[in-house]
Amino acid sequence: MRKITKAVFPVAGLGTRFLPATKAIPKEMLPIIDKPLIEYAVEEAVVAGIKEIIFITSHTKRSIEDHFDTNLELEEKLLKSGKKDAIKKINRNIFQDVTFTYVRQKSQKGLGHAILQAKHLINDESFAILLADDLIINDPSATQQLINVAQKTNSSVIGLNKVPKEHISRYGVISSADISKEQKLFLLDGIIEKPELNPPSDMAVFGRYVLSHHIFNYLEIINPGVAGELQLTDAIKLMLKEHDINGYLYDGIKFDCGSKEGYVQAIAHLASDLLPK
Ligand code: UTP
Numbered sequence: 001m002r003k004i005t006k007a008v009f010p011v012a013g014l015g016t017r018f019l020p021a022t023k024a025i026p027k028e029m030l031p032i033i034d035k036p037l038i039e040y041a042v043e044e045a046v047v048a049g050i051k052e053i054i055f056i057t058s059h060t061k062r063s064i065e066d067h068f069d070t071n072l073e074l075e076e077k078l079l080k081s082g083k084k085d086a087i088k089k090i091n092r093n094i095f096q097d098v099t100f101t102y103v104r105q106k107s108q109k110g111l112g113h114a115i116l117q118a119k120h121l122i123n124d125e126s127f128a129i130l131l132a133d134d135l136i137i138n139d140p141s142a143t144q145q146l147i148n149v150a151q152k153t154n155s156s157v158i159g160l161n162k163v164p165k166e167h168i169s170r171y172g173v174i175s176s177a178d179i180s181k182e183q184k185l186f187l188l189d190g191i192i193e194k195p196e197l198n199p200p201s202d203m204a205v206f207g208r209y210v211l212s213h214h215i216f217n218y219l220e221i222i223n224p225g226v227a228g229e230l231q232l233t234d235a236i237k238l239m240l241k242e243h244d245i246n247g248y249l250y251d252g253i254k255f256d257c258g259s260k261e262g263y264v265q266a267i268a269h270l271a272s273d274l275l276p277k
Contacts, residue, residue, distance in 0.1 A: 010114035110229025134207025138252030159208035171204035
């Protein structure tokens with residue numbers, strides 16, 4: 001497998017669970033203390049060797065574009081007032097050699113449809129997908145772990161998380177003949193989006209993927225699924241009939257920041273150093 005250098009960040013969702021906060025601010029720009037969610041995810045990708053960041057955006061998400069652009073006026077003011085450390089925070093060295101591309105998803109038809117918008121930029125490569133509202137804290141990062149497994153197995157790999165029964169119906173859930181074994185890597189034989197009855201396992205898809213370009217063939221033919229949306233899960237379900245796809249139970253502290261509960265937990269976790277002892 002060739003080196004994985006591209007990552008797609010779908011950020012065009014409506015973020016309805018965080019209204020009214022997300023009426024004018026993208027969900028991905030909500031801060032965890034002083035850094036927006038999206039920056040954690042972009043940083044994770046870049047540290048894992050990603051050189052091309054592809055955002056799938058919408059007209060309400062311009063502030064994401066501004067966030068990763070330079071702000072010369074602010075930099076000049078900070079320089080004049082001697083705040084060099086602050087300049088390093090808004091113009092980060094690790095992003096210097098990275099390309100940022102923005103593609104508009106014109107109507108919000110679902111995550112699968114969002115990913116399909118990147119087809120012309122991926123060619124015949126494997127690429128990473130990061131859902132920025134899933135914040136994962138680990139070294140090596142979740143993306144790095146999935147890239148390592150994808151390269152070792154020469155396959156597509158989906159990041160997994162064990163989820164308690166009462167919450168499993170919120171996620172895509174996998175099935176695998178290997179599931180009874182004590183291991184971290186599972187060759188998928190099925191996947192279902194938000195199962196209401198009889199989930200096939202307690203292994204949920206969680207925010208990170210490394211997929212081969214073949215996924216676009218399946219994204220092009222899926223029909224609307226759960227919630228009337230074009231679901232990435234449904235394309236993966238078709239793809240695994242013809243290509244090996246592994247699930248990997250990656251290490252990390254995971255926060256589902258698309259939910260209020262997960263968002264608050266992430267802040268509490270990262271704020272613990274700031275609170276008086
Ligand atoms: P979510 O299911 O979390 O939806 O999308 P959402 O719109 O962001 O939030 P809620 O549920 O309304 O509160 C999962 C990911 O897919 C992206 C979202 O931005 C998020 O990263 N997405 C979803 C798109 O880019 N386009 C879509 O049409 C739908």
